[in-house]
Amino acid sequence: MLDHPTTRRFSAMLRDAVHTVALAVLAAGGTGSRTALEAAAATVRAAGFADCTEDQLAALVDALAADTGRYIEQPCGAGLTIELHEALDPLAPHLAPAGRESLFLQGARIALADGPYTPAERDALTTVGAALTICSDDVTRLLAAARTPS
Template identity: 75%
Template structure:
C-alpha cells in the first residue's frame, strides 16, 4: 500500500493489488476459452498412470473471452487424448503405443512365428527339437501346445506356402517374420528383442549345430527385430554356450 495526501491534507492509502492477484483478475476479465467436444474413445496405455486406461479423443473450439463471455472465435484446438482416470492430456501419437494387453498378444504371436519359422527348416524330424519348441510355446502362453499339433501346423503351413522345397528362408517366410516382429520391435527393450531371437536359436541348436537354413531364418528374424547383423552373429554364437 502506498501513502498519499487526501484533499483534507490527511494521509490516505491507495490499495495496490499483488501482481499475481492482478493477473488473475485480468484473466477473469479478458482471456481465451476452449470448448472441448468428444469425437471418439477407447483404451490406451496412459504414460502418466503407467497402465491401460480408457480415453476420450477431444477436439476444441477456441474463443476470445471478455468479462466471462465468449465473443470472438479464435480457431480450433486439438485433437488431444484425455485419460479418463488421471484427466491428463496427451498428443494423439500416444495411441501408437500398444496397451499392455495388446503388447502381450503381439509377443505371443512373435514367439509362435519364430518357433514355426525355425521348425519349417526341417526341425520337425527331431524329437529333441520338438520338445524344445513345445516348451518354448507353453512358456509363452500356449498351454495346449503338443508335438502332434505343432507338426501338423508346420506341415500345413509348408504345403500352403510351398516351403517344402525351399532350402533357406524364402520370401514368404521372410514376410511373415517381418509382419510379426516388425511392429513389436519398437516396443521392446534391446534385451527383450535379444531374448526372442535366442529362443529361436536354442530350438535350432537342440539337435546339433545350426544348419544353413536355420541360420538364414534366425538372421532374418534378427533383422526384423532391428538387431544389428554383427550382434545377431554374436547372439547365435552365445546361444551355443551352456548357461
Template identity: 75%
Template structure:
C-alpha cells in the same frame, strides 16, 4: 488470468482464456501416468477469451488430445501408438510362436528334442495348449500350402520371411534390447536342440534378427553364444 481482490478477501479472476472440450472418439489405451490399460477420450477444444467467466472472443483451437478417463491427464495422440498391455502380450505370444514355426520349417521336426524345446518356448510365451502334434501339423500345413509357402528364394521361403517381419517388426519398437535378444535366443535354442545350426536355420535366425532391429554383429554374437552354452 488477471486476478482482483473481492470484498471477502478472495481473489476473483477478471479475465483469462478457457478451453471448451468436445469428445470425438474413445477407446482403450496404455496410460503412461496410470501405468496400465485405461479407457480414453479423444478430444478437441476451442479456446475463448473470458471476462468474469463469460466467454467472449474465440482464441483458436486446442488438441486433439487423448484424455485418460481415470486420471484425466492429457497426452498427445501419439500415445495411442503404444499397445495396450493385452495387445502387447498377444503380439509377444504371436512373435515367439512364429519364430518357433520358422525354425521348425527350416530344420525339420524329426527330432523329439527339437519339438519339446519348441513347445516349451511357445507355452512359456502364453500358448498353454500348445503340443508337439499341433506344431508339427502347422509345419506340415505350411510346407503343403505352396500358395503361401514359397520354397525359393531363400531356405525359409519368401512367404514365411514375410510372416516373420509382420509378426516381429511391429513389436520391436516396444521391446528393449534384452527383450528383442531373448526372442532370437529362443529360436536359436530350438535350432540347436538337435545339434549345430544348419544353413537353413542360420538364414531363418538372421531374418529374425533383422526383423527385431538387431544389427548383424549382435545377431551373430547371440547365435554364437547360444551355440557355446550347454543345453
C-alpha cells in the same frame, strides 16, 4: 490412437512373435527332430499358448510348407519371411534391446536342440534378427552365445 500397444495387446504380440519364430526355426530345421519339436513346444507354451503340443507345431509347419509350395530345405521362403515380419516388425520398436535379443535366443535354442545350426536354420535366424532390428554383428554374437551353456 495409442503410440504404444495396451498391455493385453503387447502380450498377444509377444506370444504370437514367439510362436512365429518357433515355426520359422522348425520349418528351417525340419520337423523330423523330436528334440527340436519338444524345445519349440515348451518355448511356445511358456510364451502363453498353454495347450501347444509338438504334434500341433509339426502339423503347422507341414501345412505352411504345403500352402506355400516350398520345400523345407528352402527356409524362410517368401511366405514365412512375410509372416516373420508381420509378427516382429510391429513388436520390435516396443522391445528393449535385451527383449529383442531374448526373443532371438529362444529361436536359437530351438535350432540348437537337435545339434549345431544347419545353414537353413542360420538363414532363418538371420531373418528373425533382421525383423527384430538386430544388427548382423549382434546376430552373429547371439548365435555364438546361444551355443554356450548358461
